[in-house]
Amino acid sequence: MKKAIIAKILMTFLGSVAALTPNQVSAQLIPQPWVSVGGIDGDITYAVGARALDLGVEVGSGADGATGVDVLKFLSLPVISPYVGLGYYSEDKGVAVSGGVQVSATDNVFVGAGYNSVRGFNGQLGIKF
Secondary structure, eight states: OHHHHHHHHHHHHHHHHHHHSOOHHHHHTSOEEEEEEEEETTEEEEEEEEEETTEEEEEEEOGGGOEEEEEEEEOOOSSEEEEEEEEEETTTTEEEEEEEEEEESSSSEEEEEEEETTTEEEEEEEEOO
């Protein structure tokens, strides 16, 4: 009888602790925006992006006035987050592939480096809320 009561109390306690503990997913619901500056063939390229739930979207301008959007998939590791992406750009640039990595610099700031086949190599600076 005592064992059954202790087991019920323990299960209730552990369930309550688990329910009240903040989890990683709720923190990922707030988008993490960034800006990106890079270059390809002597042209400067720009982009802005945001990430939530290990998915990201980046809108950028490349060489010859090409503009487009990339959809990114992140792999969340404790400090570093590599990503790959696929996008589409105007001015007959067509499909673009991209990849890179973002690294937490502080609790609220991250930096990154990446490559996009239309926008070239780029550096990123972003914030976490």
